[in-house]
Amino acid sequence: MTDTRILFEPVEFANLSLKNRIVMAPMTRSFSPGNIPGDDVAAYYRRRAEGDVGLILTEGVSTNEDTATGTPNVPNIVTDAAKAGWRNVVDGVHKAGGKIGIQLWHEGPFRNPENTPHPEIPSWSASGIKMPGKPLWEPMSEAEIETAITEFVDAAVAAKEIGFDAVEFHGAHSYLIDSFFWDQTNLRDDKWGGDWDGRTRFASEIIRRTRAKVGADYPLIIRLSQWKQQDFAAKTAATPQELERWLTPLVEAGIDVFHMSQRRFWEPTYEGSELNDAGWAKKLTGKPAISVGSVGLSGEFIAAYAGEASEPASLDRLVEMMEREEFDLIAVGRALLQDPDWAVKVRDNRNDELQTFTKDALGKLF
Numbered sequence: 001m002t003d004t005r006i007l008f009e010p011v012e013f014a015n016l017s018l019k020n021r022i023v024m025a026p027m028t029r030s031f032s033p034g035n036i037p038g039d040d041v042a043a044y045y046r047r048r049a050e051g052d053v054g055l056i057l058t059e060g061v062s063t064n065e066d067t068a069t070g071t072p073n074v075p076n077i078v079t080d081a082a083k084a085g086w087r088n089v090v091d092g093v094h095k096a097g098g099k100i101g102i103q104l105w106h107e108g109p110f111r112n113p114e115n116t117p118h119p120e121i122p123s124w125s126a127s128g129i130k131m132p133g134k135p136l137w138e139p140m141s142e143a144e145i146e147t148a149i150t151e152f153v154d155a156a157v158a159a160k161e162i163g164f165d166a167v168e169f170h171g172a173h174s175y176l177i178d179s180f181f182w183d184q185t186n187l188r189d190d191k192w193g194g195d196w197d198g199r200t201r202f203a204s205e206i207i208r209r210t211r212a213k214v215g216a217d218y219p220l221i222i223r224l225s226q227w228k229q230q231d232f233a234a235k236t237a238a239t240p241q242e243l244e245r246w247l248t249p250l251v252e253a254g255i256d257v258f259h260m261s262q263r264r265f266w267e268p269t270y271e272g273s274e275l276n277d278a279g280w281a282k283k284l285t286g287k288p289a290i291s292v293g294s295v296g297l298s299g300e301f302i303a304a305y306a307g308e309a310s311e312p313a314s315l316d317r318l319v320e321m322m323e324r325e326e327f328d329l330i331a332v333g334r335a336l337l338q339d340p341d342w343a344v345k346v347r348d349n350r351n352d353e354l355q356t357f358t359k360d361a362l363g364k365l366f
């Protein structure tokens with residue numbers, strides 16, 4: 001039986017005081033009609049707080065009403081009604097003794113205009129590219145870039161006012177921010193493209209301007225992924241030196257925590273080292289890092305969308321990596337979607353009660 005006590009040690013950093021090291025991964029649920037999170041959404045998050053999750057990260061939340069999403073029933077943090085809905089969510093989690101951060105999301109080139117109230121508005125991205133080599137839209141104009149930055153900042157400020165314990169910028173998985181990072185989707189030759197300083201400028205501006213408004217003490221997280229939806233094998237930064245050039249401007253802009261998205265947390269990033277993406281982020285920047293990917297489950301999440309079930313799996317590898325202090329927190333997605341009491345069961349060694357993840361969980365909010 002795995003000794004999982006390290007997962008349940010309290011941690012304190014970046015002005016976040018967490019009762020344990022388990023983070024609920026951000027997961028889009030599409031249960032917010034009118035883009036407003038209702039009582040059922042509040043109850044869903046509260047149950048995970050009651051289930052001893054150290055830090056809940058919300059599903060991706062839209063930063064505007066027109067270009068940010070083409071996914072149905074995704075909540076935003078723009079309208080008064082949506083903000084009131086989030087206040088209800090935050091209050092519920094806090095009453096249950098939990099902490100909750102919001103993930104701010106702009107789908108960028110993965111917004112399908114046909115699924116939106118504004119199909120006439122082209123999707124935004126660094127160079128109008130969804131699939132490398134096939135531009136679909138115009139690159140974002142300078143004015144659109146300014147608008148997008150301002151919307152992220154305004155959303156972060158609103159989240160702080162509402163009472164969220166942290167803000168996470170979604171800079172992963174090929175969405176808007178990531179479209180600037182990756183040299184296959186950012187072909188710009190102005191100050192928003194080119195070398196690493198150019199390709200990190202969009203994210204850095206969001207972070208810098210948010211930091212100026214929320215103050216030095218408010219926890220800011222960024223989620224990044226080497227892999228892309230278009231290319232699971234992609235490496236945005238091909239070497240540790242490149243990774244350092246990617247992360248350093250974000251640290252200088254004021255980011256506190258790196259959340260490095262992998263599909264399988266144990267996979268090393270570069271040859272010659274066992275470190276994963278979060279391990280490298282922590283090593284290169286000295287900042288706390290969150291890892292993620294197939295924790296406690298036999299299969300990975302993209303296959304789960306296609307219907308693959310995943311059996312409970314050993315936590316030995318995770319415990320070893322955390323004992324070596326390679327990263328600080330571990331995010332758990334599907335296992336917590338399937339079972340709000342996953343953390344309690346792991347903590348109490350109730351291994352025979354851990355559940356198989358099935359596709360049914362994707363269609364339910366409980």
Ligand SMILES: Cc1cc2nc3c(=O)[nH]c(=O)nc-3n(C[C@H](O)[C@H](O)[C@H](O)COP(=O)(O)O)c2cc1C
Nearest residue numbers: 025026027028059060292293294295301332333334
């Ligand atoms: C239903 C579902 C929705 C997701 N939505 C988001 C999202 O909104 N933002 C995000 O960064 N990742 C999202 N992800 C990815 C998860 O945060 C996580 O990285 C992934 O599921 C791997 O963790 P797991 O293997 O523990 O499930 C989603 C995953 C699932 C299964």
